[in-house]
Amino acid sequence: MTIEDFESALGLTFRDKSLLTRALTHRSYLNENPDLPYLDNERLEFLGDAILDFVAAEFLYQRFPEMSEGDLTSLRAALVRGESLARFAVDLGLPPHLFMSRGEDAAGGRARAPLLAGAFEALVGALYLDLGFVPARDFILRFVAPAAEQVHHQRLDRDAKSMLQELAQGRLQVTPLYRLVETRGPDHAKEFTIEVVLKDQVYGRGVGRSKQIAEQEAARVALETLREEVSRQDHAALIALKGELDS
Secondary structure, eight states, X not given: OOHHHHHHHHTOOOSOHHHHHHHTBOHHXXXXXXXXXXXOSHHHHHHHHHHHHXXXXXXXXXXXXXXXXXXXXXXXXXXHSHHHHHHHXXXXXXXXXXXXXXXXXXXXXXXXXXXXXXXXXXXXXXXHHHHOHHHHHHHHHHHHHHHHHHHHHHTTTSOHHHHHHHHHHHHTSOOXXXXXXXXXXXXXXXXXXXXXXXXXXEEEEEEESSHHHHHHHHHHHHHHXXXXXXXXXXXXXXXHHHHHHHO
8 A cells, every 4th residue: 555545545645755654653663663754653653743732722622611620621632542543544444554563563553542642643734734723623523523522422521440340340349450561762762551350350451652541541441341241131030020020
């Protein structure tokens, strides 16, 4: 796949193709190919992160005029967290276009949420530098606007760890246990993998750029697992009750 193929998917044409190439270049690719005249996407990622925060904040301020500062902050955090940005990257078709080392690719790099989130941020930064703020904002809103409606409707911005603790203690009479499974990457870009355990069973796993973020991601996965389990149990109980009533 070529850069032009990806531009077609974006619906945008870069004046400076090197900016797009840089946005798609993970540091591992340059480690494996040190003679290439490229830079990796980490500086663009830094810039894109700030632009995403601003655009999301402006959109939410206008979209929800009566919402409190605290709720706006919580909603914005849900929209720009790594898991959300990684999902945007997948929806965009970004993973196949990323430049990464063979080792990173073989280890599942194209499916790792922090890597995909970073690439999405870098792409935003590259769009801003090449085409300006308005095209970058319009691009961001293609993803943020519909996601905001979903998050607000389903209350996905609520603190996942608190919700999991409430549900686990109410249904299972246990407190979730979080344990660090793996730490990857250099000191300036570490990624943490954390599991959450209920009754000696792993209910979720999360990856993030800090232990707190990874714990929140693990809690969100665990919430879905636990809710599905509770739903199956309740469904089975209803069937049993119906059988008793019919007998």
